[in-house]
Amino acid sequence: MMVLDADFIIVGSGLAGSVAAYLLSDQGNVLLLSKALPIESNSFAAQGGIAAAIGPDDGAKLHAKDTLEAGAELCDSEVVAYLTEMAPKLVYWLRDIGVPFDKNSRGEISLGLEGAHSRRRILHAGGDATGRKIMETVTAALENNPRIQRVANVQVLSLIQNQGKRVIGALGQLNQEPFEHIKFYARHAVILATGGIGQLFQRTTNPSGATGDGIALAYHAGASLRDLEFVQFHPTTLDVEGYPAFLISEAVRGAGATLVNHLGEAIMEGYPQGDLEPRDVVARAIYSNLQQGNRVYLDCRAIQDFATKFPTIFEQCILYGINPTENLIPVSPAAHFMMGGIVAEINGKTDVSGLYAIGEVASTGVHGANRLASNSLLECLVMAFALAEHMDFERQNEHNFEEPNLSVPLIPDSQEVLEIVKTVMWEAAGIVRDKHAIKNGLNKLTIVQQHNPYSPAICAARLVLQSALSRQESRGAHFRSDFPKLDPRLDHVFTVVSFELE
Ligand SMILES: Cc1cc2nc3c(=O)[nH]c(=O)nc-3n(C[C@H](O)[C@H](O)[C@H](O)COP(=O)(O)OP(=O)(O)OC[C@H]3O[C@@H](n4cnc5c(N)ncnc54)[C@H](O)[C@@H]3O)c2cc1C
Known part of the structure; x- marks a missing residue:
């Protein structure tokens, strides 16, 4: 069996794993594993944007307040305060490494508004291609770094623990010929950045790799998992038989689209915030219509310059024979984001020695019972930075690969x-x-x-x-x-x- 070792093993090359690799490469060599190519991560698919209180009328405290309200008394307020305070610094870091955030006519970063945010604080890049633009920039920054070795198309199937139950490595299997097993040993830490669980549901916005492997791996290693019942369903995904549930961002409703059923009734009429009610409320309203045998559509025909504002969505709809400027878009909800996950501190530390969890797979107390839109890309960044800072101290405690105990x-x-x-x-x-x-x-x-x-x-x-x-x-x-x-x-x-x- 092939054996590779490194100072740090990171499982998952979405935003959390990639930024962690970038930062940790200053402290040692990194093996960055993924079961698919970076393009097949939730991070790459993100449309809406990344939240940070950088507007003149905004502040971290307001951002924190909105996050806590969305989380419905299940957030950790200290962690939320840390996340929202770090946000401006980290989005400027993204800008400085080259993420082309959209700008207004004055040349400033333009800020969008999303449901449940009390201020305009959503940064976009390439309109609705924010995740792609961020990932392209971060991935390019990893290239040619001699301290980072990428191994794609390998699925991690087990965490290797020593007799003291410390996680000291991972066992993976290539998911293409020759399907061989590889053992990866980590001198300092194994970091799970495996993303969400959307693919456990029939309808989902998540790419095929999001099958909850990190949850199963951590569970078998003895880590605690928290609040797994909280799965966010995105209300509006394209509902064309035989096609994937492509996400139609709520920014589209923010720009004036309305939800109607096949009888022409505006289904959110009568709700206090109309079409901009929180995701779970809109998802249930659509679900209830579907249960009654109605079809539900997004009517975007009143939006000016749809193709310029939402190029990715426009392109996808056209691909499926729907022109959003002329036709109604059939929509229904789909599993989208996992609020719960592996119990972790904001620096990724879990309750199993040697094991860290960052990004969507982790449960830090940021999202509570419901995620505030655009806080998850931010959480990936904040966790990767906090992890690197923590490792600067923790990696002093190097250990040996003694008596591995493969689960x-x-x-x-x-x-x-x-x-x-x-x-x-x-x-x-x-x-x-x-x-x-x-x-x-x-x-x-x-x-x-x-x-x-x-x-x-x-x-x-x-x-x-x-x-x-x-x-x-x-x-x-x-x-x-x-x-x-x-x-x-x-x-x-x-x-x-x-x-x-x-
Ligand atoms: C369509 C869509 C739109 C979104 N829009 C936004 C948005 O606008 N703003 C926002 O903040 N959030 C958004 N989100 C949520 C956000 O994108 C994710 O929460 C975030 O990107 C998760 O990043 P991650 O690094 O934790 O995981 P991911 O980006 O999902 O990466 C997971 C990685 O783990 C790898 N992996 C999984 N299992 C294994 C295994 N067993 N072995 C090896 N590798 C493994 C995968 O191959 C992948 O590389 C959106 C999500 C989707 C799906």
Whole structure:
């Protein structure tokens, strides 16, 4: 078996993993692993932008207040304060390494407004291609760095722990010929930056790699996971049979698009904020229409210069035969973002020695029960910087690769297993949940797991269902029709699962 070693092993080359690699390469050599190419990350797909309080009427405290409100009493206010204070410095860092943020006619960075933000504080690059522009810049900055070795198309299947349970490496498998296994040893730390879990659901905006591997890996290594029931469903994704659920950013509604059903009724009429209600409210309104047999559309025909403002969305719609300036766009909700994840400090430190988690896979207390739009790219950046600062001290504690204790490796999921998981999760842990559906889902997964005991997707999906079952209230993105109200006794009460607790 091939064996590689480095000071740091980073699993995942989205924004969190790539920025961490860039920064940590100052402290040692880095192995940057990913099961797909960087283009197939959530980071690359991000449209809306990145939030930072840099406007003259704005400040970190206001940004923090909006974040806490969206999080519905499940955020950690200290962590939110840190994130929002760091935001201006880090978006300027992005600008300085070359991210071409959009500018206004005065040559200043232009700031957009998004739902639940009280100020204009969203930076865009290339209109709705922000994630792509950021990732192209960061990826270019990694190139030709002799201290960073990239290994793409390798799926990490297990974390290697020593007798003291410290994580000292990872076992991966190439997902193309010759499908061989590779052992990666880390002198200082293994960092999970594996992104979200959208691909556990039938409809999702996430690219194919987002199957929750990081959740399964951390769970098997004994790390605590938190608030996995909080999955944000984006209300408006393209709903054309046979095509992926391409995201139509809410910036489109911000620019004047309205949601209508096939009867011509404006479905958000009567809601206080109309079409700009929070994502979970809009998603449930659309879901309810769909349940009644209605089709739901975005009417963008009143938006001036649609193709210039939203070039990526325009291009995609045209590809599917829909011209947004003339036709209604059929939409329905899709799984989009995981608020919960591996319990981690803002510097990525988990409760397992040697193991760090950054970006969407981590649960730091930033997002609570509902993510404020455009805070997640920011969280990737803030965590990567805090991790690098922490490592500057922590890496003094070098360890040996003594007596490695390889946990049982997971086995990559077949398409057949993934399809079953997606169907089960859409029914059991979709936009509206109840005890009966969740238990039914768990039972189905238990049966499939008997034949696929080492499936990462089933492991992650079961943990989401168990968490959804235990939270007997509706809060943020988690809506239980059998407990439709928020229970104030559960403010700041987290849902924690770990291997030991099971
Ligand atoms: C369509 C879309 C639009 C979005 N728009 C915005 C936005 O406008 N603003 C915003 O703030 N957020 C947005 N988000 C959310 C945001 O993009 C993500 O939360 C963020 O990019 C996550 O970054 P990450 O580095 O944690 O993970 P990702 O970018 O998803 O990267 C994960 C990496 O892990 C790798 N990986 C996974 N499992 C394994 C394994 N077992 N072995 C090896 N490698 C593995 C993947 O190949 C990938 O390289 C959007 C998300 C989507 C899907």
